[in-house]
Amino acid sequence: MIIRPPRHWFLRLFAWHGSVLPSIMFRLSLNLLMSLAAILSLPWYETLGVKLTLAPFSLLGVSIAIFLGFRNSVAYSRYTEARQLWGGLLIACRTLQSQVMAVCPGEAQRVTTLLLAFCYSLKHQLRHSDPRPDIERLLGDDAEDILSRRAPTNMVQLRMSQWLAERRRSxxxxDIVYTHMDTTLLQLSQVVGGCERIVSMPIPFAYGLLLHRTVYLFCSLLPFALVVDLHYMTLLVSGFISYSFLSLDTLAEELEMPFGYANNHLPMDAMCTNIEINLREMNNQTHLPDTPVPDRHYRLS
Amino acid sequence: MIIRPPRHWFLRLFAWHGSVLPSIMFRLSLNLLMSLAAILSLPWYETLGVKLTLAPFSLLGVSIAIFLGFRNSVAYSRYTEARQLWGGLLIACRTLQSQVMAVCPGEAQRVTTLLLAFCYSLKHQLRHSDPRPDIERLLGDDAEDILSRRAPTNMVQLRMSQWLAERRRSxxxxDIVYTHMDTTLLQLSQVVGGCERIVSMPIPFAYGLLLHRTVYLFCSLLPFALVVDLHYMTLLVSGFISYSFLSLDTLAEELEMPFGYANNHLPMDAMCTNIEINLREMNNQTHLPDTPVPDRHYRLS
Amino acid sequence: MIIRPPRHWFLRLFAWHGSVLPSIMFRLSLNLLMSLAAILSLPWYETLGVKLTLAPFSLLGVSIAIFLGFRNSVAYSRYTEARQLWGGLLIACRTLQSQVMAVCPGEAQRVTTLLLAFCYSLKHQLRHSDPRPDIERLLGDDAEDILSRRAPTNMVQLRMSQWLAERRRSxxxxDIVYTHMDTTLLQLSQVVGGCERIVSMPIPFAYGLLLHRTVYLFCSLLPFALVVDLHYMTLLVSGFISYSFLSLDTLAEELEMPFGYANNHLPMDAMCTNIEINLREMNNQTHLPDTPVPDRHYRLS
Amino acid sequence: MIIRPPRHWFLRLFAWHGSVLPSIMFRLSLNLLMSLAAILSLPWYETLGVKLTLAPFSLLGVSIAIFLGFRNSVAYSRYTEARQLWGGLLIACRTLQSQVMAVCPGEAQRVTTLLLAFCYSLKHQLRHSDPRPDIERLLGDDAEDILSRRAPTNMVQLRMSQWLAERRRSxxxxDIVYTHMDTTLLQLSQVVGGCERIVSMPIPFAYGLLLHRTVYLFCSLLPFALVVDLHYMTLLVSGFISYSFLSLDTLAEELEMPFGYANNHLPMDAMCTNIEINLREMNNQTHLPDTPVPDRHYRLS
Amino acid sequence: MIIRPPRHWFLRLFAWHGSVLPSIMFRLSLNLLMSLAAILSLPWYETLGVKLTLAPFSLLGVSIAIFLGFRNSVAYSRYTEARQLWGGLLIACRTLQSQVMAVCPGEAQRVTTLLLAFCYSLKHQLRHSDPRPDIERLLGDDAEDILSRRAPTNMVQLRMSQWLAERRRSxxxxDIVYTHMDTTLLQLSQVVGGCERIVSMPIPFAYGLLLHRTVYLFCSLLPFALVVDLHYMTLLVSGFISYSFLSLDTLAEELEMPFGYANNHLPMDAMCTNIEINLREMNNQTHLPDTPVPDRHYRLS
Incomplete structure (x- = not known):
């Protein structure tokens, strides 16, 4: 389940990991048109009274870089937290599985099924996709009741809690082992709560808008400030600066909501399969799913 | 309960999420007037001895950007912590509910009521609004005693603690299950303590003042430094720079106290409803409140 | 216990929250004198061979801004940690109080007294003020033994630990409930340990010195670099830049040691009163202290 | 197991810790060639219409420095987390060992073996090297079953869990001591889960690419912007700036994946040996492995 | 145990806390020589073809400031973590001591001795100094066995674990109180593990080297870029910039390894004495060591 992009510096220069470039291509072209417009209209500058110098753009550019840095670190920390929650999900699943195998081995299979239903249900909840096929595959007749609820993942969690309560009642x-295992269940609860929090709380919308607009306006005006000094070179320099600023803006937008299908989003399909392999292997099952392998663009879905 | 702003880059340029622009509109207009004043007074500059160049403003502007970056990250971390506390509240409520359903199912309804009273009371405490309607709806006769106290939320918490103690005494x-569930109660206690801390400890007032004044003065003087080089373009460039700096200053002020009714504040109404849906669904109740939906400005209250 | 400074942007421009301006007023005046000196000596510059240009000061100014940003975030994080520890103190006190009321209600009054003695003793220890009046008011005859020790707060903690041990022995x-409540005591222990750590470990002294000196020297030399370009405007621009840099330096110094009596320090008097109100109200006492209210400068002591 | 590089400032200037310089040497030479090309083609600049000035490069350079700073802090935090996980592994191993020696001393030897198998297996899993020699040395006949699994480390963990379950069943x-020790096992589980997360989640690939390209293009174009002002000095200044930017880019890339064999990667061989020494010494064994010593380049593998 | 440097801003300007200035004095003098060389060779510049302008140095200087800021925050966070670990050590010692006094008071003295041996042993391990005198003073005959081991601190920890196991066996x-106290022992284990981690994992060596070299080269070349504009003033401005950059570089180097004897290192002697005072006072002993007092340079060792 490991992504290994090319490590040689030269190959990395031209690596194609199509996430960001395609989505800014159109804006980048617009920017090049602006540069052309600036170059062509240069002779009439004097007449038009256009007097844009680089100095205020330098001040503005550095400020935008600082704010972009802030926004990227905020978006990245959401992405990291999402990844940590899913890492914690794997740990909690393994832990509960091995606890069950230790204290009531006869139930191991049943718990594996519930844990997998929990993981797949969470994945579908976060991606707003249909959990039916996975839940029916795993839970059979029991699936219908789960699927009819507003919060299916929470319902699977409740099933596990009830399964545990029955073991105690019987x-x-x-009580000691019961509370110990209930603490492990709490970890599952924290994973789903954390993921729901990330999904339902975007970065304050005004930040995104502010930077999105500022970056765009900055890149559009830049050619007119560069053209007096650089002339034809405006195309190169303005394109270069726009490329970095627009990319970082777009990347931050993408990482902010890490549960989708984009290139830099979490590979939740692969993660679910990985958990399934782990749990089934602990049960000594032999028909395991294939280990997920990235495609030739270094992507896992 | 999910906010989905327009994702296309072009729509985002003109999206209207009225939080920041209206509150800086007046200052922005003042700034444009300053620019006009600068442009009109340009011919008399020599006589007046006004000699403002861009270089010191560049130094000052980058410094302010650095300090604004610091203040925004501080304000944002308060906002994030507030959101995490409310996320933790949802998790703790679900956990306590499922623990009660596991070990004393007959009490599940009673605990749901107390938990909801706790959440609504906390919301009203943080917003300084009247908890009476919600508390009376939930607790009935018991409400009066709670409402007459100085710290109603803490009193509801105490009720839960006493309810738990009775189960133990009977x-x-x-003892083991009792202490296990008391640990879950502690999480509720930490949520209310954390929220009170955020409300009662603003960012040191001097930071806000310092930046507020510096940003305002900077934006007011900037036109006079730009006008010599840019002339008419001063309007555009100065307006642009002021827009970014004033927006960030205002946004930081808003996020600093995240429990109000502003656009970027926490949607605590929706969160309370969400907790109510979750808990009632766990009790297999069928008359659930409607899932909160954002209005057309992407706002939840 | 809530501080609500004026929220309107215009009122905030002139709000008087006397923490920082008074303490830099003298240095600011010196700086204006330097500006005057620079303006007056300008005609002799050539002769004196003084050749200060803005470019190296720009480089230096941005560097200092970066380092000031670092120092402020470090000082602020100490302030935040101190506030979190006191927030944790409130939570731990409430928790222990409600645990005692749940398992041995007859002892609730006694524990309230010990908890309050703990809080007041910690406050006095951190402020190096005399704990006698508060400790005697709360503990009566027992006070003398506590007050004669080198670490009175730790001794109050030990009393609580011994009180708990007696309940267990009797x-x-x-054992389960005992260890559960001992864990709550541990939280008190962590609060006092954390506060002691903040007090006894200043930010490495060399950081403060280095920035203090660099900022001061920078502000003193700046007028001589500005004067060639700006002439009379030097007064305004140099005063403005000095105001921001000196304020941030002073503010960082103040926040670094947050347990004093300065404006931006923790309002520990109000916090102790708040804990007293909370605990006494939980005991259904009716003579509660008044809720602390900020004075007209938005200050709580 | 301590690395002590030369502390004298002069020796540090010329210390050779070959990690970064060799890997950027080639790019640095290319850069010098670009500088030469710029110097030689200077007379034809006018004719060619090349007009690159330093001002836009200054804006771009500072922006890149900000983004490089962001990327380095992200990569460094991954490295730190990896180190903390391995530090936690040492702590958990010692803790479990001393718990076993306290409650079932006869099993101490067996647990040491399992713990060491766990550590070595984790090391090999992270480095994609062959665990067979180490696992066979430690587990003997039992090794084959472990080695045939897809997740050998997880299997060793399961063995420990089963060993613990047997002690309880017998x-x-x-139950209390069992759950207490199972909590220590959970820490091992968190270490392996955390390390797997770091390995399987690179920093979003687009960040690396973006900066890698931007840095490279910046360094390549820089000589053409410097040459007009600096002429021959371009070689020195451009080489200097390229050295810092390329080094930081390369270093971030290296720290991002800290489990390899590069100079700045975690010395997992030494760490495993260190854990082995600690555990065996606790068992009073006398034939301990040698303490790992860094080679003359201050490297541990 | 509190360090109170002079708080008045003027006294702070000239405070002597000799940590950094002495260690950079030599380099600073070299830098002044470079400035002199630049001033003297100015007339021959044209002939020599030296053309260094400030613009590229400005770009480089701001970049270095950003990287220095990163390195300082990394070094400072190591220092802070080290201090937090020792703060945690104090808390854990007090906690264990009061737990022992609560449940087996007759053993309090013995545990005090073991805890102190643990603290002193850790101090000596971290400083690579000889633990013999302290260990013999505390443990008497038992000392020899401890001192002959490779990891003496870990051995003292094992003794405590065994002492606890005996109490349980007798x-x-x-079991409940045993596991509760074993959890406190775990905290000691985490302190020693954390400190060992800090000692054995320096910041990746390449960071230090890179910045060390870059800062030094930058400061050496700077005079040649300043001299054309500033002439004699080069001495002042270059000295000033070098002072800030070299100081920050040196300070980061010092904080990176906080367990030595330098001025800004942790005062572990004072901390150990402080723990000894606390524990002995809890035992009602009257012959306590003196409270450590900083010397007139505000230093504790």
């Missing part, structure tokens, strides 16, 4: 588990 | 819960 | 508390 | 451990 | 402690 005397199979002492 | 032998329904062993 | 069979009132099972 | 009545050797009470 | 029936003095129930």
């Amino acid at each position: 005397g199979e588990l002492s | 032998g329904e819960l062993s | 069979g009132e508390l099972s | 009545g050797e451990l009470s | 029936g003095e402690l129930s």
Whole structure:
């Protein structure tokens, strides 16, 4: 489940990992048109009274870079937290599985099924996709009741909690082991709560808008400030600066909501499969799903 | 409960999410007047001895950008912490609810009521609004005693603690299960303590003042430094720079106290409704409140 | 216990929250004198061989802004941690109080007294003020033994630990409930340990010195670099830049040690009163202290 | 196991810790060639219409420095987290070992073996190297079953969990001590989960690409912007700036994936040996492995 | 145990806290020589073809400031973590001591001795100094066995673990209280593990080297870029900039490894004495060590 992009510096220069370039291509072309317009209209500058010098753009550019840096670190920390939550999900699943195998081995299979239903349901909830096929595959007849609820993932969690309570009521588990395993269930609860929080709380919308507009306006005006000094070179320099600023703006937007299908989003399909392999292997099952492999663009879905 | 602003880059340029622009509109207009004044007074500059060049403003502007970056990250981290506390509230409520359903199912309804009273009371405490309608709806006769206290939320918490103690005293819960559930109660206690801390500790007032004044003065003087080089273009460039700096200053002020009714504040109404849906669904109740939906300005209250 | 400074942008421009301006007023005046000196000596510059241009000051100014940003975030994080520790103190006090009321209600009054003695003792320890009046008011005869120790707060903590041990020895508390409540005591221990750490570990002294000196020297030399271009305007621009840099330096110094009596320090008097109100109200006492209210300068002590 | 590089400032100037310089040497030479090309083609500039001035490069350079700073802090935090996880592994191993020695001393040797198998297996998993020699040395006949699995480390963990379950089933451990030790096992689980997360989630690939390209293009174009002012000095200044930017880019790339064999990667061989020494010494064994010593380039593998 | 440097701004300007200035004095003098060389060779510049202008140095200087800011925050966070670990050590010692006094008071003295041996041993381990005198003073005959081990601190920890296990085996402690106290022991284990991690993992060496070299080269070349504009003033301005950059570089180097004897390192002697005072006072001992007092340079060792 490991992504290994080319490590040689030269190959990396031309690596194609289509996430950002395609989505800014159109804006970049517009920018080049602006540069052309600036170059062509240069002779009439005096007459038009256009007097844009680089100095105020330098001040503005550095400020935007600072704010972009802030926004990227904020978006990245959301992405990281999402990844950590899913990492914690894997850990909690393995832990509960091995606890069940230790104290009531006969139930291991049942718990594996519930845990997998939990993971797949969470994935579909976060991606707003249809959980039916996965839930029916795993839970069979029981699926219908889960699927009819508003919060299916939470319902699967409740099933696990009830399964645990039955073990306690039947005397199979002492209160101590019961509370110990309930603490592991709490970790699952924290994962789903954390993911819901990330999904339902975007970065304050005004930040995104502010930077999006500022970056765009900055890149559009820049050629007119550069053209007096650089003339034809405006195309190169303005394109270069626009490329970095627009890319970072777009990348931050993408990382802000890490649960989608974009290139830099979390590979939740692969993660679910990975959890399935782990849990089934712990049960000594032999028909395991294939280990997910990135495609030739270094992508996992 | 999910806010989905327009994702296309072009729509985002003109999206209207009225939080910041209206509150800086007046200052922005003042700034444009300053620019006009600068342009009109340009011919008399020599006589007046006004000699403002861009270089010191460049130094000052970058410094202000750095300090604004610091202030925004501080304000944003308060906003994030507030959101995490409310996310933790949802998790703790679900956890306590499922624990009660596991060990004393007959009490599930009663605990739901107390948990909801806790959430609504906390919301009203943080917004300085009247908790009476919600508390009376939920607690009935018991409400009066709660409402007469100085710290109603803390009193609801105490009720839950006493309810738990009774279950232990009556032998329904062993000491182990009792302490386990008391730990979940502690999480509720940490949420209310954390929210109170955010409300009662603003960012040191001097930071806000300092930046507020510096940004305002900077934006007011900037036209006079730009006008010599840019002439008419001063309007555009000065307006642009002022827009970014004033917006960021205002946004930081808004995020600093995230429990109000402003656009970028926490949608605590929606969050409370969400918790109510979750808990009632766990109780298999069928008359659930409607899922909160953002209005056409992408706002939840 | 809530501070609400004026929210309107115009009122904030002239709000008087006397923390920083008074303490830099003298240095600011010196700086204006330097500006005057620079303006007056301008005609002799050539002769004196003084050749200060703005470019190296620009480089230096931005560097200082970056380092000031670092120092402020470090000082602010100490302030935040101090506030979180006191927030945690409130939470731990409420938790222990409600645990005692749940498992041995007859002792609630006694524990309230010990908890309050703990809080007041910690406050006095951190401020190096005399704990005698508060400790005697709360503990009566027992006070003398506490006050004669080198670490009175730690001794109050030990009393609570011994009180708990007696409950266990007398069979009132099972081992499970005992260890559960001892864990709450540990939180008190962590609060006092954390506060002691903040007090006894200043930010490495060399940081403060380095920035203090650099900022001062920078502000003193700046007029001589500005005067050639700006002439009379030097007064305005140099005063403006000095105001921001000196303020931030002074503010960082103040926040670094947040347990004093300065404007931006923690309002520990109000916090102690708040804890007292909370605990006494939980005991259903009716004679509660007044809720602390900020004075007209938005200050709580 | 301590690396002590030369502390004297002069020796540090010329210290050779070959990690970064060799890998950028080629690009640095290309850069010098670009500088030469710029110097030689200077007379034809006018004719060619090349008009690159330093001002836009200054804006771009500072922006790149800000983004490089962001990327380095992100890469460094991954490196730090990896190190903390391995530090936590040492702590968890010692803790479990001393718990076993306290409650079932006869099993100490067996647990040491399993813990070491766990550590070595994790090391090989992270480095994609062959675990067979180490696992066979430690586990003997049992090794084959472990090695045939897809997730050997997880399997060793399961063995420990089963060993613990057997102790409980045989009545050797009470439920309380069992859950206490299972909590220590959970820490091992968190270490392996955390390391897997770091390995399987690179920093979003687009960040690396973006900066890698931007830095490279910047360094390549810089000589043409410098040459008009600096002439021959272009070689020195451009080389200097390229050295810092390329180094930081390369270093970030290296730290991003800290589990390899590069100079700045984690010395996992030494760490495993260190854990082995610690655990065996706790067992009073006398034939301990040698303490790992850095080679003359201050490297541990 | 509190350091109170002079708070008045004027006294702080000339405070002597000799940590950084002495260690950069030599380099600073070299830098002044470079400035002199630049001033003297100015007339021959044209002939020599030296053409260094300030613009590229401005770009480089701001970049270095950003990277220095990054390095300082990294070094400072290591220093802070080290201090937090030692703060945690104090808390854990007090906690264990009061737990022992609560549940087996007769053993309090013995545990104090072991805890102090643990602290002193850790201090000596971190400073690579000889633990013999302290260990022999505290443990008497038992010292030899500890001192002959490779990891003495870990051995003292094991002794405490074994002491606790004996209490459990003898029936003095129930399993619940045993596991509760073992959790406190775990905190000691985390302190020693954390400190070892800081000592054995320097900041990637290449960072230090890179910045060290870049800062030095920058400061050496700067006079040649300043001299054309500033002439004699080069001495002042170059000295000023070099002072800030070299100081920050040196300070970061010092904080990176906070366990030595330098001025800004942790005062571990004072901390150990402080723990000894606390623990002995809890035992009602009257012959306590003196409270450590900083010397007149505000230093604690």
